[in-house]
Amino acid sequence: MLSTTAWLQTIHRVAALAFIAIMTWAPASGEPPITPDSADLDAIQKLAEQGDVESQFKLGMAYATADGAQENLAEAERWFQLAADKGHAPAQYRLAGLYLIKSEREDDAHAATAAKWYRLSAEQGFADAQVNLGYLYSVGAGVPKDAVEAVKWYRLAAEQGDVNAQTTMGYFYDNGEGVPKDAAEAAKWYKRAAEQGEPEAQFRLGHLYEIGEGVPKDTAQAAKWYRLSAERGEVEAQLLLGYLYDSGEIVPRDAVQAAKWYKLAAEQGDAEAQYRLAYLYDVGDGVPKDTTEAVKWYTLAAEQEHGDAQYNLGVLYNLGEDVPRNTVEAAKWFRRAAEQDVADAQVHLAYLYENGDGVPKSASEAIKWHKLAAQQGHPDAQFRLAYFYGVGVGVPKNSAEAARWCRRAAEQGHARAQYSLGVLYTRGEGVPKDPVHAYAWFEIAARHRYPDGVDARMEVAKQMNSEEIEQARRLIAELHKKISPPSYYTPE
Numbered sequence: 001m002l003s004t005t006a007w008l009q010t011i012h013r014v015a016a017l018a019f020i021a022i023m024t025w026a027p028a029s030g031e032p033p034i035t036p037d038s039a040d041l042d043a044i045q046k047l048a049e050q051g052d053v054e055s056q057f058k059l060g061m062a063y064a065t066a067d068g069a070q071e072n073l074a075e076a077e078r079w080f081q082l083a084a085d086k087g088h089a090p091a092q093y094r095l096a097g098l099y100l101i102k103s104e105r106e107d108d109a110h111a112a113t114a115a116k117w118y119r120l121s122a123e124q125g126f127a128d129a130q131v132n133l134g135y136l137y138s139v140g141a142g143v144p145k146d147a148v149e150a151v152k153w154y155r156l157a158a159e160q161g162d163v164n165a166q167t168t169m170g171y172f173y174d175n176g177e178g179v180p181k182d183a184a185e186a187a188k189w190y191k192r193a194a195e196q197g198e199p200e201a202q203f204r205l206g207h208l209y210e211i212g213e214g215v216p217k218d219t220a221q222a223a224k225w226y227r228l229s230a231e232r233g234e235v236e237a238q239l240l241l242g243y244l245y246d247s248g249e250i251v252p253r254d255a256v257q258a259a260k261w262y263k264l265a266a267e268q269g270d271a272e273a274q275y276r277l278a279y280l281y282d283v284g285d286g287v288p289k290d291t292t293e294a295v296k297w298y299t300l301a302a303e304q305e306h307g308d309a310q311y312n313l314g315v316l317y318n319l320g321e322d323v324p325r326n327t328v329e330a331a332k333w334f335r336r337a338a339e340q341d342v343a344d345a346q347v348h349l350a351y352l353y354e355n356g357d358g359v360p361k362s363a364s365e366a367i368k369w370h371k372l373a374a375q376q377g378h379p380d381a382q383f384r385l386a387y388f389y390g391v392g393v394g395v396p397k398n399s400a401e402a403a404r405w406c407r408r409a410a411e412q413g414h415a416r417a418q419y420s421l422g423v424l425y426t427r428g429e430g431v432p433k434d435p436v437h438a439y440a441w442f443e444i445a446a447r448h449r450y451p452d453g454v455d456a457r458m459e460v461a462k463q464m465n466s467e468e469i470e471q472a473r474r475l476i477a478e479l480h481k482k483i484s485p486p487s488y489y490t491p492e
Contacts, residue, residue, distance in 0.1 A: 048079060056083040057091040064094065073098065084117060092121035093129040103142070111142030122153060130157035131165050138178075147178030158189065166193035167201040174204065183214030194225060199234035202226075206237070210250065219250045230261060238265035239273045246276065255286025266297060274301035275309040282312065291322035302333060310337035311345040318348065318358075327358025338369060346373035347381050363394030374405065382409035383417040390429075403430030410441065413484040418445035419453055426460055435464050439472035440479060 041062055047055035060079035066072045077098045083091030096117035103110035115136050121129035134153035137146045151172055157165035170189035173182045187208050193201030206225030209218045226244070229237035242261035245254045259280050265273030278297030281290045295316060301309035314333035317326045331352050337345030350369035353362045367388055373381035382405045388394055390402035403424050409417035422441035425434045438460045446453030461469060 115142035151178035187214035202229035331358035399430030415448035415450035
């Protein structure tokens, strides 16, 4: 069963979220909104030219928010520079942003200048500059990478109530970056941000409540925060809430609710949600069964290289149930999934090559894909390899290899492989001729409901004495300890 821990990625995504998007020119903390429509530009320009620092900053903002043309940004930089040189913290912050733009467009060396101006602004207590300076330290842009220094600046912003910085502080304590790992401190900072409505913090706080780290384990609180995060559009929370309703973890299973939350995340382009929503449409769980909708969502996920979606899409085209059968399309999707090491897709692609269905018939290609799946432990592929080596199709006949792959499939609960291994022991092909082992494998196959197992066991028993039959029974008990439950079964 999927753990919710799998939904949390230990990357710098939270820190990146805290980094202010300088190109939007949205008002930063402590800045009045400045737009050309709300300002008397002529009056502001006169005051700016007379050296009024606030007017110089406002004029810089007016140019910065005009239309983004290069000449306007140049004028914005000129006026921000004049105000910044006089110690104006918002101007220093905006000037740093312009240097970051230059570092991306022209020369990475400009990042150091950006860091200088962020520092001057941050040292005056300007929270957004503190956040951005912290981010530069966290990634090593314009300054040496230094997690401790990053934490220092994020903390200063967080203590001023900056919601993104609070979330990032939670992340640092959650993962032990720049500070000792401390789940209680992580929960504290996540909660401060969560109570301000920050969806990422709500999501992560919910996770701490679910696993009982830093806070008492409380599934009701976990569900509450997950839902709040999902309602604010956090795609990870929507996906996770869908999964929780789908699996019945934390909340009672409710496929309708699962479909609802999967759809919200799917509409935001999340491939996993698209795949899971497609599956619900595929089987008619929580939504009416609708193959057209299933194909639509599988395709969207598959185009994002979601391996399981690619495989399921291949299955639908291969079967041709409720959609026109198209083995060429099936082969295309099986191949894309197979190239991502989806073992089931490798096996299906191999069968298409065996039969020349949708692809040119090719024993060598079939063996190639069966072998890749077999090496991942796919018992059906292992059994097919045993067949190829046993009869010498596409590979030189090799009874020992046939027996080896047959045994690997049999030990994974593949009933037909168990029966076939018994046959090999009766004939002494690739293994010593041994009625005790033959009896044991025939009996195991019979218990796994392979139709010929009982008759084969009875036939070999006619050639055995009571001591050999007792040895076989002991062997069956030993083999059952390591044999997986019945798995793949390939019909005749």
